[in-house]
Amino acid sequence: MSHIQETHDQQHEPTNIRRLQFPLDPNSYKILDEIGVGVSAVVYKALCLPLNSAVVAIKSIDLDQSRADFDNVRREAKFMSLLSHPNVLNAHCSFTVDRRLWVVMPFMSAGSLQSIISSSFPDGLSEPCIAVVLRETLNALSYLHDQGYLHRDIKAGNILIDSNGSVKLADFGVSASIHESNSSRGWCSPSSSVFTDVVGTPYWMAPEVIHSHNGYGTKADIWSFGITALELAHGRPPLSHLPLSKSLVLKITKRFRFSDYEKNKNEKNKRFSKYFKEMVGLCLNQDPSKRLTAEKLLKHSFFRNCNKGLDFLVKNVLHGLPSVEDRFRIIKSPTLSVVPVVNKSIGDEDGEDEEMEDSNEKRRRISGWNFNEDGFKLDPVFPTDSEDDSVVKQVRFGGETIIQNKGGESKGESIRSSSLDQPSQFTQSTCSSSSSLGQVGEETRAVSLVQERGGESGESTPGELGESSPSSPGQGRTSGGIIDRDIVMQDLIFLKRNLEDERQTLMQVFRLLEAEEAVEATREEYLERMVERLRSELESEKKRNLELELEVEFLKMQIQCDN
Numbered sequence: 001m002s003h004i005q006e007t008h009d010q011q012h013e014p015t016n017i018r019r020l021q022f023p024l025d026p027n028s029y030k031i032l033d034e035i036g037v038g039v040s041a042v043v044y045k046a047l048c049l050p051l052n053s054a055v056v057a058i059k060s061i062d063l064d065q066s067r068a069d070f071d072n073v074r075r076e077a078k079f080m081s082l083l084s085h086p087n088v089l090n091a092h093c094s095f096t097v098d099r100r101l102w103v104v105m106p107f108m109s110a111g112s113l114q115s116i117i118s119s120s121f122p123d124g125l126s127e128p129c130i131a132v133v134l135r136e137t138l139n140a141l142s143y144l145h146d147q148g149y150l151h152r153d154i155k156a157g158n159i160l161i162d163s164n165g166s167v168k169l170a171d172f173g174v175s176a177s178i179h180e181s182n183s184s185r186g187w188c189s190p191s192s193s194v195f196t197d198v199v200g201t202p203y204w205m206a207p208e209v210i211h212s213h214n215g216y217g218t219k220a221d222i223w224s225f226g227i228t229a230l231e232l233a234h235g236r237p238p239l240s241h242l243p244l245s246k247s248l249v250l251k252i253t254k255r256f257r258f259s260d261y262e263k264n265k266n267e268k269n270k271r272f273s274k275y276f277k278e279m280v281g282l283c284l285n286q287d288p289s290k291r292l293t294a295e296k297l298l299k300h301s302f303f304r305n306c307n308k309g310l311d312f313l314v315k316n317v318l319h320g321l322p323s324v325e326d327r328f329r330i331i332k333s334p335t336l337s338v339v340p341v342v343n344k345s346i347g348d349e350d351g352e353d354e355e356m357e358d359s360n361e362k363r364r365r366i367s368g369w370n371f372n373e374d375g376f377k378l379d380p381v382f383p384t385d386s387e388d389d390s391v392v393k394q395v396r397f398g399g400e401t402i403i404q405n406k407g408g409e410s411k412g413e414s415i416r417s418s419s420l421d422q423p424s425q426f427t428q429s430t431c432s433s434s435s436s437l438g439q440v441g442e443e444t445r446a447v448s449l450v451q452e453r454g455g456e457s458g459e460s461t462p463g464e465l466g467e468s469s470p471s472s473p474g475q476g477r478t479s480g481g482i483i484d485r486d487i488v489m490q491d492l493i494f495l496k497r498n499l500e501d502e503r504q505t506l507m508q509v510f511r512l513l514e515a516e517e518a519v520e521a522t523r524e525e526y527l528e529r530m531v532e533r534l535r536s537e538l539e540s541e542k543k544r545n546l547e548l549e550l551e552v553e554f555l556k557m558q559i560q561c562d563n
């Protein structure tokens with residue numbers, strides 16, 4: 001492996017340590033605290049001793065563990081040094097230390113938006129704060145795209161804030177230069193399809209990136225920007241609160257289909273303005289060509305109406321916030337890793353998952369996401385052409401999509417889906433994709449189905465379903481009336497709440513325990529325990545699912561008997 005040792009141009013560094021030469025040896029730095037961890041990197045707060053003990057952040061990237069090859073890592077350092085914009089984080093310098101690359105950067109004392117949210121704003125930030133953060137981020141993105149770069153990993157974890165409220169886009173580990181890419185392929189417009197490699201973090205990835213055989217361009221960043229807006233608004237990106245296990249996702253699909261999510265969702269969404277929803281909708285169009293450019297987005301009323309400055313963030317977000325190092329100790333709690341530091345090539349967790357993916361389960365797959373502006377969330381899009389058309393059919397019905405099994409064997413399989421857009425070409429490509437990342441996309445979307453369809457199913461009357469479902473009478477929760485949907489709903493909602501309470505209690509206990517233990521434990525021990533706990537959580541989740549399924553069967557039988 002080659003070594004790099006390079007200083008970066010510091011002429012644009014806005015602080016009083018501008019133009020200083022940062023030393024290229026590790027002994028010149030005193031590590032103070034661990035402040036963050038990524039897929040293959042640890043970030044430290046440190047002092048640069050020869051430079052008056054200036055505070056810096058050092059990202060120490062394990063070159064052996066890094067999934068990205070050395071070139072990628074080098075690329076991050078190079079990008080950071082070439083770019084110059086008040087909203088882009090420039091590195092001071094980088095050099096190798098044994099098998100690690102140290103990237104020395106300005107210390108952004110409030111850390112990332114992701115760490116701020118997970119420690120202090122679990123339900124998300126207020127809209128005016130989001131507007132400021134997004135405006136600053138969009139400035140950076142517009143600059144990057146102008147310069148011919150894609151970031152490819154836009155998310156709250158890569159948006160850093162300083163104590164004065166200044167916002168900077170960081171982490172260019174997977175970013176790419178359109179110019180470089182095109183040097184071997186010929187020039188094309190940055191917004192059009194240029195790249196084909198699957199990079200980024202799954203929850204934030206645009207559909208065309210997950211199914212990258214069609215290629216993607218700067219609009220992929222716009223999608224991720226839209227997901228980031230939802231992340232800031234809700235406290236996490238859509239679908240990310242569940243582990244990416246096929247079997248679990250499929251079981252939960254069954255379990256939560258009848259939940260009262262819709263009700264909760266409406267309560268939570270009251271606080272968002274029409275402009276905000278519209279702006280996010282413009283980012284989350286399935287068709288990249290219909291997404292606005294960063295420059296045009298900046299002119300959207302949502303940003304035009306935002307007259308707050310950085311001091312607004314200081315008052316409303318940073319005030320009273322624990323230090324980034326203290327927050328990190330708490331964030332390290334394994335329960336929060338249910339929003340995982342996502343493995344960028346997640347596969348099946350065990351062989352069992354594969355076996356479980358029988359044809360029934362495939363039927364429930366979702367082939368894409370449509371942004372639902374009213375609900376301010378992503379809605380699943382179902383395949384129009386099923387792998388087995390004798391099994392599933394999709395019926396457009398008054399702006400809603402009804403998915404049902406043919407032959408009336410629905411057994412609760414009927415799902416209603418309201419969507420703003422028809423499935424696009426990307427939807428189609430999703431259906432045919434066989435890449436592992438494509439599967440991740442489908443799995444996460446299945447969770448969307450779990451969470452977001454439930455309430456709607458609950459709202460629909462048996463009559464509505466009956467009208468649109470010629471083969472359904474007499475089956476499951478259909479208009480035939482053999483099963484009383486209301487009773488099943490009530491029982492399941494009750495059961496779900498109980499399980500949810502139980503889960504919350506467990507999480508709180510884990511959190512408390514971990515916060516104390518993490519101080520003492522080594523990182524390795526901590527990770528082992530985390531895996532163990534997640535495993536046992538998974539086991540109990542499986543158990544609970546089984547119980548719930550039995551309960552459902554029992555209820556069904558009971559209702560049938562009653563009828």
Ligand SMILES: Nc1ncnc2c1ncn2[C@@H]1O[C@H](COP(=O)(O)OP(=O)(O)OP(=O)(O)O)[C@@H](O)[C@H]1O
Binds near residue numbers: 036041042170
């Ligand atoms: N310059 C910095 N100043 C202050 N805190 C930082 C700085 N850089 C990173 N951090 C903190 O470290 C955390 C981890 O950063 P890192 O870039 O390694 O990972 P990530 O972006 O969250 O994940 P990934 O590895 O997927 O990119 C951030 O969330 C942030 O809180």
